[in-house]
Amino acid sequence: MTGLTHFDAEGAAHMVDVSAKADSKRVAVATGWVKMSTETLAIIESGTAAKGDVIGVARLAGIMGAKRTSDLIPLCHPLPIAKVAVELEADDALPGLRVTATVATTGKTGVEMEALTAVSTACLTVYDMAKAVQKDMEIGGLRLLSKTGGKSGDWKAPAP
Amino acid sequence: MTGLTHFDAEGAAHMVDVSAKADSKRVAVATGWVKMSTETLAIIESGTAAKGDVIGVARLAGIMGAKRTSDLIPLCHPLPIAKVAVELEADDALPGLRVTATVATTGKTGVEMEALTAVSTACLTVYDMAKAVQKDMEIGGLRLLSKTGGKSGDWKAPAP
Amino acid sequence: MTGLTHFDAEGAAHMVDVSAKADSKRVAVATGWVKMSTETLAIIESGTAAKGDVIGVARLAGIMGAKRTSDLIPLCHPLPIAKVAVELEADDALPGLRVTATVATTGKTGVEMEALTAVSTACLTVYDMAKAVQKDMEIGGLRLLSKTGGKSGDWKAPAP
Amino acid sequence: MTGLTHFDAEGAAHMVDVSAKADSKRVAVATGWVKMSTETLAIIESGTAAKGDVIGVARLAGIMGAKRTSDLIPLCHPLPIAKVAVELEADDALPGLRVTATVATTGKTGVEMEALTAVSTACLTVYDMAKAVQKDMEIGGLRLLSKTGGKSGDWKAPAP
Amino acid sequence: MTGLTHFDAEGAAHMVDVSAKADSKRVAVATGWVKMSTETLAIIESGTAAKGDVIGVARLAGIMGAKRTSDLIPLCHPLPIAKVAVELEADDALPGLRVTATVATTGKTGVEMEALTAVSTACLTVYDMAKAVQKDMEIGGLRLLSKTGGKSGDWKAPAP
Amino acid sequence: MTGLTHFDAEGAAHMVDVSAKADSKRVAVATGWVKMSTETLAIIESGTAAKGDVIGVARLAGIMGAKRTSDLIPLCHPLPIAKVAVELEADDALPGLRVTATVATTGKTGVEMEALTAVSTACLTVYDMAKAVQKDMEIGGLRLLSKTGGKSGDWKAPAP
Numbered sequence: 001m002t003g004l005t006h007f008d009a010e011g012a013a014h015m016v017d018v019s020a021k022a023d024s025k026r027v028a029v030a031t032g033w034v035k036m037s038t039e040t041l042a043i044i045e046s047g048t049a050a051k052g053d054v055i056g057v058a059r060l061a062g063i064m065g066a067k068r069t070s071d072l073i074p075l076c077h078p079l080p081i082a083k084v085a086v087e088l089e090a091d092d093a094l095p096g097l098r099v100t101a102t103v104a105t106t107g108k109t110g111v112e113m114e115a116l117t118a119v120s121t122a123c124l125t126v127y128d129m130a131k132a133v134q135k136d137m138e139i140g141g142l143r144l145l146s147k148t149g150g151k152s153g154d155w156k157a158p159a160p
Numbered sequence: 161m162t163g164l165t166h167f168d169a170e171g172a173a174h175m176v177d178v179s180a181k182a183d184s185k186r187v188a189v190a191t192g193w194v195k196m197s198t199e200t201l202a203i204i205e206s207g208t209a210a211k212g213d214v215i216g217v218a219r220l221a222g223i224m225g226a227k228r229t230s231d232l233i234p235l236c237h238p239l240p241i242a243k244v245a246v247e248l249e250a251d252d253a254l255p256g257l258r259v260t261a262t263v264a265t266t267g268k269t270g271v272e273m274e275a276l277t278a279v280s281t282a283c284l285t286v287y288d289m290a291k292a293v294q295k296d297m298e299i300g301g302l303r304l305l306s307k308t309g310g311k312s313g314d315w316k317a318p319a320p
Numbered sequence: 321m322t323g324l325t326h327f328d329a330e331g332a333a334h335m336v337d338v339s340a341k342a343d344s345k346r347v348a349v350a351t352g353w354v355k356m357s358t359e360t361l362a363i364i365e366s367g368t369a370a371k372g373d374v375i376g377v378a379r380l381a382g383i384m385g386a387k388r389t390s391d392l393i394p395l396c397h398p399l400p401i402a403k404v405a406v407e408l409e410a411d412d413a414l415p416g417l418r419v420t421a422t423v424a425t426t427g428k429t430g431v432e433m434e435a436l437t438a439v440s441t442a443c444l445t446v447y448d449m450a451k452a453v454q455k456d457m458e459i460g461g462l463r464l465l466s467k468t469g470g471k472s473g474d475w476k477a478p479a480p
Numbered sequence: 481m482t483g484l485t486h487f488d489a490e491g492a493a494h495m496v497d498v499s500a501k502a503d504s505k506r507v508a509v510a511t512g513w514v515k516m517s518t519e520t521l522a523i524i525e526s527g528t529a530a531k532g533d534v535i536g537v538a539r540l541a542g543i544m545g546a547k548r549t550s551d552l553i554p555l556c557h558p559l560p561i562a563k564v565a566v567e568l569e570a571d572d573a574l575p576g577l578r579v580t581a582t583v584a585t586t587g588k589t590g591v592e593m594e595a596l597t598a599v600s601t602a603c604l605t606v607y608d609m610a611k612a613v614q615k616d617m618e619i620g621g622l623r624l625l626s627k628t629g630g631k632s633g634d635w636k637a638p639a640p
Numbered sequence: 641m642t643g644l645t646h647f648d649a650e651g652a653a654h655m656v657d658v659s660a661k662a663d664s665k666r667v668a669v670a671t672g673w674v675k676m677s678t679e680t681l682a683i684i685e686s687g688t689a690a691k692g693d694v695i696g697v698a699r700l701a702g703i704m705g706a707k708r709t710s711d712l713i714p715l716c717h718p719l720p721i722a723k724v725a726v727e728l729e730a731d732d733a734l735p736g737l738r739v740t741a742t743v744a745t746t747g748k749t750g751v752e753m754e755a756l757t758a759v760s761t762a763c764l765t766v767y768d769m770a771k772a773v774q775k776d777m778e779i780g781g782l783r784l785l786s787k788t789g790g791k792s793g794d795w796k797a798p799a800p
Numbered sequence: 801m802t803g804l805t806h807f808d809a810e811g812a813a814h815m816v817d818v819s820a821k822a823d824s825k826r827v828a829v830a831t832g833w834v835k836m837s838t839e840t841l842a843i844i845e846s847g848t849a850a851k852g853d854v855i856g857v858a859r860l861a862g863i864m865g866a867k868r869t870s871d872l873i874p875l876c877h878p879l880p881i882a883k884v885a886v887e888l889e890a891d892d893a894l895p896g897l898r899v900t901a902t903v904a905t906t907g908k909t910g911v912e913m914e915a916l917t918a919v920s921t922a923c924l925t926v927y928d929m930a931k932a933v934q935k936d937m938e939i940g941g942l943r944l945l946s947k948t949g950g951k952s953g954d955w956k957a958p959a960p
Binding site: 168172173174175176177178179180230231234235237238239240267268 | 536539547548558560563564565585586
């Protein structure tokens with residue numbers, strides 16, 4: 001047994017049967033960052049305060065991206081997403097933007113992929129909007145912070 | 161002037177006018193990785209050889225993800241994508257999988273976002289398929305390697 | 321407090337958490353119209369009776385549009401829509417077509433946006449199909465007629 | 481002859497053949513409004529200045545909606561949209577928000593439907609975000625202001 | 641009465657109201673085939689074993705296609721799909737590939753269309769991947785094998 | 801060499817590079833049928849004439865389905881479709897409905913898959929609308945009739 005539940009006994013990919021699972025409240029939190037130069041970060045921060053709201057656009061893209069998760073990830077179940085919140089904050093030490101997404105549902109499977117897709121889409125949108133001033137930004141640190149609910153129980157990421 | 165071309169003079173987000181640009185061949189290459197334990201990597205590698213083709217599924221998800229780029233990234237132009245290739249290879253030193261995507265078009269804007277979205281979608285799909293055995297995998301190193309074509313000319317990432 | 325529930329305390333847009341709400345039957349009815357010349361209306365009416373069913377195409381577009389609501393409206397929850405009906409009828413006094421959409425679900429949030437999106441998509445489709453004969457048609461009167469169900473209770477539009 | 485080009489000689493709906501048309505620059509401008517109480521407008525205006533950027537969210541929704549036009553309108557051709565700009569401004573006399581969208585392409589058919597869909601989606605999004613404070617807002621005045629380019633030439637709306 | 645439930649008493653198409661139905665477990669199984677030359681089948685079979693996994697790609701396309709059913713079929717309800725499995729096997733007697741899809745949900749309507757759409761999408765994908773070597777392949781035998789659950793009860797296809 | 805162009809030399813699936821191909825007019829015609837009982841066909845035919853236009857709904861679904869082809873078929877290029885026509889006609893000998901779709905583009909690749917997807921979506925929609933009266937309908941005979949244009953030249957199906 002490989003433990004890869006997305007494949008059946010013959011190794012064929014399938015969407016796992018969750019029809020017998022009970023609906024329960026599930027929450028997942030994921031994070032990631034976009035690393036950039038101090039100059040690019042300053043442009044984004046000044047823009048947000050006045051003109052050119054990179055952070056507002058990226059937040060909305062992340063929220064909408066969460067709703068497209070089952071379209072993008074082949075074996076992901078479509079889910080009635082009940083909440084999406086995406087935060088972006090400047091981190092001068094990175095330097096860059098740190099993104100955190102929280103997704104909740106009352107359903108039969110978890111929303112880990114929805115939270116990760118929200119973060120990823122928000123980071124890609126930041127890259128898109130700032131690439132005219134810096135092309136060598138890097139997206140990284142994309143990982144699950146926690147999940148709660150469901151049969152497998154709660155999980156919290158170890159300190160990085 | 162902030163240099164953020166996705167905002168107009170009043171700071172309002174817009175999709176930049178490219179109608180006067182000539183169609184030209186454009187190629188972009190992006191990369192990224194999924195870091196995991198040696199055990200998870202071994203499961204994926206054995207699965208690909210025999211049963212449970214994680215890499216094949218992730219490659220296809222990356223290709224299809226490139227086609228959804230303008231749906232996901234708010235200010236991205238829809239483009240007639242002419243080529244998408246996504247490579248995944250195991251790297252024991254990471255340990256994990258390294259992903260590289262090459263996207264080409266003959267169009268009025270570049271395909272940097274399509275290449276980055278392909279890599280990001282492939283990485284997320286790897287995470288989805290292996291999360292039953294390891295939840296603390298990390299996605300990172302997502303960046304543009306090169307772009308060619310278009311008025312702004314060719315660009316190559318500096319050595320990391 | 322602004323009362324705008326789609327923003328959190330810091331003013332950031334978010335998709336409101338409805339995971340704690342109970343599933344209940346909810347119905348929304350919306351209306352709108354396309355105003356056109358008497359000649360255009362006559363063409364549409366004769367077409368529907370014989371050849372060129374503008375009303376049939378617009379009705380179907382409205383039904384399918386309701387299913388795309390959460391894709392289009394950034395902070396709208398995806399919902400398992402249980403019913404969509406779209407009616408179009410000629411109004412010689414307008415002159416033009418009046419559109420009414422009824423949407424129902426058993427879910428955690430209302431279907432006001434689904435009903436309004438159905439009407440809007442049907443009206444846009446009428447415009448598309450008749451614009452070869454008249455470009456200065458106008459779409460208007462798009463508003464909610466009633467909603468029932470949910471914690472906030474029933475609501476009925478005041479007489480216009 | 482009815483003049484309804486979206487139907488063939490037998491009255492069957494079809495997507496008109498534009499393959500023989502030359503690519504040319506085409507621009508369309510459309511407008512519409514959301515009528516609301518003075519109180520709701522004040523909340524939106526104060527929100528935009530400080531917290532809760534209804535106008536920013538609606539603008540982005542309008543831009544993204546333009547890209548979904550051929551998904552929503554059954555007989556509309558998919559087009560490589562080259563530009564989308566959506567403006568929203570408060571009008572105390574309405575009272576409410578006036579929305580204007582400008583869409584451009586270099587293609588074989590016009591972008592009237594894309595401009596109208598952008599306005600419609602932005603208006604629906606305003607409704608969604610403000611409906612917690614006022615349910616009887618009305619969307620109207622949705623019409624084409626002008627189109628340029630293409631074989632049928634330029635067109636400008638008569639004064640309303 | 642025609643018995644066509646997708647039309648109301650006036651003959652207008654509508655999405656049938658299922659809001660009063662109870663959620664129950666429902667399963668549907670559908671099948672179909674792609675007929676091809678012995679040579680084409682041999683190429684596909686050798687490819688799957690070594691290079692060029694036509695069957696793996698088609699299986700994934702079928703699974704993802706099931707999730708797009710309510711986007712494609714106008715009057716189909718969106719459903720929280722709980723399971724999709726798609727099998728493809730070579731049949732030397734056909735000669736060609738036989739496809740079977742099983743879809744499950746816990747919902748208010750059946751998943752017959754989802755199972756048929758999965759089979760259809762998998763067959764079309766096989767055609768796409770092999771059309772460079774044979775253009776006159778044929779897709780056929782697409783039918784429902786069984787459905788279980790729901791008020792109308794279980795159904796099993798008669799022997800063909 | 802297998803001749804399967806959707807795989808590279810290592811057997812990995814990719815979207816073939818068409819960026820160097822010239823834009824040219826391309827047309828594809830595909831066909832298929834839905835076999836049903838004489839009673840079901842009679843219901844559909846009477847419905848179309850008076851109430852319940854199954855054929856009109858299926859035609860529109862086929863046209864819209866053609867536009868979703870590159871979303872559904874993993875390695876299919878997105879294309880600016882220039883024309884879609886879908887015909888359905890009753891065949892008492894089948895008995896059932898015969899569907900023919902014609903798709904045209906001016907682009908870098910052919911529209912065979914778009915024509916086949918249009919037929920398939922129209923057939924599935926007929927099944928959906930009539931399944932309340934007959935569940936054992938069968939979809940078959942889905943094949944390419946002809947293609948013209950492109951480097952590989954014209955092709956016409958042999959007589960069946």
